[in-house]
Amino acid sequence: MSATGRIEEHPILGPLPERSVVTFRFNGVPMQAYQGETIAAALLAAGIRTLRLHEEKGTPRGIYCNIGHCFECRVTVNGRTGIRACLTLVEEGMEITAGEILPTPLKKGGHPA
Amino acid sequence: MTDVLIVGAGPAGLSAAATCARHGLSVRVVDEFMKPGGRLLGQLHEEPDGTWWNGIEEARRLYEQAVGLGASVACGVSVYDAARGEEGWVVSTTEGILEAPVLLLATGAAETALPLPGWTIPGVMSIGAAQVMTNVHRVRVGERGVIIGVNILAVAIARELQLAGIHVDRMVLPPRNPVTQEAASPYHVMQSLLRVAHLAPSAFIRYGSRLVKSDPLLRLAVRCYPAGGVKMWRMPIHLRTAAVEILGTSKVEGVRLARVSPDGEPLPGTEHDIPADFVCIAGGLHPLAELAAVAGCPFAYLPELGGHVPLHNERMETPLAGLYVAGNITGIESAKVAMAQGAVAGLAIAEHLGRLRDRTALADAIAHVKRVRRSATIQFHPEIGRGRADVERMFQEQGISGK
Numbered sequence: 001m002s003a004t005g006r007i008e009e010h011p012i013l014g015p016l017p018e019r020s021v022v023t024f025r026f027n028g029v030p031m032q033a034y035q036g037e038t039i040a041a042a043l044l045a046a047g048i049r050t051l052r053l054h055e056e057k058g059t060p061r062g063i064y065c066n067i068g069h070c071f072e073c074r075v076t077v078n079g080r081t082g083i084r085a086c087l088t089l090v091e092e093g094m095e096i097t098a099g100e101i102l103p104t105p106l107k108k109g110g111h112p113a
Numbered sequence: 114m115t116d117v118l119i120v121g122a123g124p125a126g127l128s129a130a131a132t133c134a135r136h137g138l139s140v141r142v143v144d145e146f147m148k149p150g151g152r153l154l155g156q157l158h159e160e161p162d163g164t165w166w167n168g169i170e171e172a173r174r175l176y177e178q179a180v181g182l183g184a185s186v187a188c189g190v191s192v193y194d195a196a197r198g199e200e201g202w203v204v205s206t207t208e209g210i211l212e213a214p215v216l217l218l219a220t221g222a223a224e225t226a227l228p229l230p231g232w233t234i235p236g237v238m239s240i241g242a243a244q245v246m247t248n249v250h251r252v253r254v255g256e257r258g259v260i261i262g263v264n265i266l267a268v269a270i271a272r273e274l275q276l277a278g279i280h281v282d283r284m285v286l287p288p289r290n291p292v293t294q295e296a297a298s299p300y301h302v303m304q305s306l307l308r309v310a311h312l313a314p315s316a317f318i319r320y321g322s323r324l325v326k327s328d329p330l331l332r333l334a335v336r337c338y339p340a341g342g343v344k345m346w347r348m349p350i351h352l353r354t355a356a357v358e359i360l361g362t363s364k365v366e367g368v369r370l371a372r373v374s375p376d377g378e379p380l381p382g383t384e385h386d387i388p389a390d391f392v393c394i395a396g397g398l399h400p401l402a403e404l405a406a407v408a409g410c411p412f413a414y415l416p417e418l419g420g421h422v423p424l425h426n427e428r429m430e431t432p433l434a435g436l437y438v439a440g441n442i443t444g445i446e447s448a449k450v451a452m453a454q455g456a457v458a459g460l461a462i463a464e465h466l467g468r469l470r471d472r473t474a475l476a477d478a479i480a481h482v483k484r485v486r487r488s489a490t491i492q493f494h495p496e497i498g499r500g501r502a503d504v505e506r507m508f509q510e511q512g513i514s515g516k
Contacts, residue, residue, distance in 0.1 A: 007251040007277045012157060012165055016251055038147070041250035049235035049364050060363050062235030066242030068145050068191070069223050069401070072233075086242075087189070089147055 006045050024094040039085035039096055040066065040073050051075055051085050052099030058111065061099075074099055115141045117462055118204055118213035120192050120404060123151020124448040125440025125455035126219035127175035127186075132459025134182035136468040141213070142179070143190040143206060148249070149176040151221050152441070153448050155244035157273050168448070169248070175452070195408040201435055202408075215435045215462050218404050219455065222419070222441035225396035227262050227287040227296060231359030232394060240395040244270045247277045255391030259368045260284040261356045262395030263302050265493065270395075272346050281348050282389060285370060286355040287396075289377040296396060297377040299335045299352045306350075307331070308495055335375045355379065359392050368392060398445045398493070408436060413507050417500025418444030419493070426508045427479050427501075429458035430465075437462060444500060445493045446486065453482040 008016050019034040026043060033042030040063045043051065050060040051073045064072040066086045073085040076097045085096075104110030117133045119126045122144035133140045148154060150172025158166050180186055187208070194205035201214035224239045231237070236255065238246075240262070243254045258274070258281050260267050271281045289297040296302065335352065342349030353373055360367040372383035398419060405423035406412065410431045412421045422443055425431050429439045439458040440451035457478045463469040486497065494500065 005253050007247065007253055010251070010277055012167065012276060013169065013248065013251075037252075038250060041246065041252045044246065044254070045252045051235075054233075059233065060235050061233055063238055063242055063246075064233075065224060065239050066245045070239075087145060087147065 022090055022092045024090050024092070024096060026096045027098055033090040037090050039075060039077070039088050039090055042090045043085070050098065053101045055099065055102045056104055058101035115139050115211065115213040116466060117141070117215045117217060118143070118202065118211055119217045119219055120144075120204070121151060121219035121221055121440065122146075122149035122176070122186055122188065123219060123221050123440060123451065124153050124171070124175060125221070125451040125458070126151070126217070127172075127179045128452045128455025129217055129219060129439055129459040129462070130179040130184040130186070131175070131182050132456050133462055134179065134184040136459070136463035138463060138466060138468060140179075140184040141211065142184060142186040143192060143208075143211070144186070144188050145191040147188050148172075149186055149188060154249045155241065155270075155273070156448060157248055157276065158269055171448070192404060195404050197409070197433065215437065215466065216408070217437040217439060217458055217462065218408075218423070218442055219438070219440045219458075220401045220404055220442050222398040222445055223401040225399050227293050227394050227396040229261070229288050229290070229356060229358065231361065234359055234361045234365050235363065236361065236365030236390060237359055237392045237394065240267050240270045240393040243391070243393045244273060247274055247279060253279060255389075256280060257282050257389050258391045258393060259356070259387070259389045260393045260395055261287050261368075262296055262397070263306065263350060263352065264296070264395055264397050265306070266397060267393070267395030268345060268350070270393075271348055275346060275348065282387065283342060283349045283351055285351045285368075286373065286377065287394075288355050288357050288379070289373070297355060299338065299373065299375050299377055300332065303335050303338070303352055304331060308492070332375070340372070357384065360386060365390055365392055398441065400442045400444065402442050405431065405436075405438060405442065409433060410436060411511060413504055415444070415500045415503055417494045417496040418504065422504060424508050424511055425504065427457070427482070427505055428461040428475065429454060430461060432508065432511050435465075444497065444504075446497060447489050449485050450482065450489065453478070453485045457482055
């Protein structure tokens with residue numbers, strides 16, 4: 001059983017409305033989301049928590065604030081870097097890639113170029 | 114031409130937009146979130162009279178009202194600068210430069226971080242992030258969560274997670290460090306929780322909401338606080354246990370806890386690990402006021418209002434001509450207070466631009482803010498009234514420049 005997924009029924013807010021499905025790719029892997037979902041929500045529903053690796057240390061990072069304040073969830077969308085996954089809606093055919101560790105060749109023990 | 118540019122489509126911004134539009138002003142609202150409503154969107158709680166406060170419905174009502182009166186509301190637009198130009202305010206946004214003689218900042222609040230080892234592991238998020246993911250996006254944040262930080266916002270959102278069928282295992286204190294300070298002190302946390310204990314349909318009330326008035330009894334209660342926590346809505350709240358580290362590498366796998374002294378000092382040899390697949394950090398809220406700072410507005414530091422706030426008066430004017438503020442940017446309070454402040458700002462702006470015929474409306478709206486504040490079920494800070502009086506006095510001492 002996936003630890004994540006969608007909250008289909010809610011005792012106060014009611015059932016999730018019918019929405020059309022959009023297809024996108026994350027790190028080259030084809031995935032599906034509902035129309036109107038953010039990149040962060042769609043990926044979390046698919047069980048994906050890691051949205052980027054820290055540019056210097058390479059440690060995994062995911063959403064933190066989910067409303068655009070912290071910039072922890074930045075991904076590359078259709079070639080544009082630094083896009084906040086929590087504020088950006090998934091669109092049909094979107095190519096999304098996780099942020100990767102950057103070379104630090106001048107640093108002792110750093111990541112090679 | 115835009116008469117009034119409003120940053121933030123939350124309860125304050127949308128109320129102000131409707132009020133301005135009703136007075137014949139051309140209003141433009143921008144917000145970087147993809148839906149209007151701001152912090153209202155996540156809110157879902159039962160009022161003391163048994164009715165439900167559904168923030169999504171409230172947001173829809175405010176949005177439809179503002180748009181119905183002719184205001185334009187653009188979502189997905191971020192604002193990163195505001196400067197005074199020759200004619201008025203020049204505002205830099207991701208959709209280009211916007212100009213207006215009057216600028217209202219209704220940017221709301223941001224969550225305060227409580228850093229601890231492991232807090233960058235995927236699966237760790239702020240409590241507000243979990244709220245938005247659950248109630249707005251309707252995506253499960255996990256199967257078994259631990260909340261680090263004990264405060265009224267955390268308790269309210271924990272209840273919302275439960276409603277959506279998300280299991281919250283327990284709520285514990287953050288570790289004591291230079292950032293967490295009082296949030297890691299069992300005594301201070303107990304004191305602030307007991308002030309809202311009247312809202313809890315649980316043993317918490319019986320445990321000691323009356324003790325809050327007696328300091329020695331309160332200290333005794335902290336010393337004797339049950340090791341298993343006290344349950345509120347079936348979720349144990351621990352005041353003598355702190356999280357010392359979040360465990361996991363590529364995702365959250367658990368939390369390392371330790372028993373703490375009544376002062377929040379970890380007790381040696383009490384460390385133990387519990388499983389979790391998500392962790393929420395609940396550090397409380399502070400005014401999101403950077404735009405007022407880059408605009409050049411003077412600030413005051415008032416802990417009662419949640420931290421640094423732009424100087425303003427009860428008409429929601431700042432010392433800078435044509436710059437107004439409303440909602441949580443002026444101090445942390447409920448959405449209902451924010452809405453009432455938005456109406457005041459709208460009327461004050463209408464008067465400033467020569468569109469207010471009925472002068473009594475502004476005085477009535479200011480009185481209404483105070484009434485809403487007094488009748489609020491949740492006071493984020495018990496001394497909110499003193500904070501409001503202080504900022505008013507400081508504003509009067511400073512005066513309005515350029516008028």
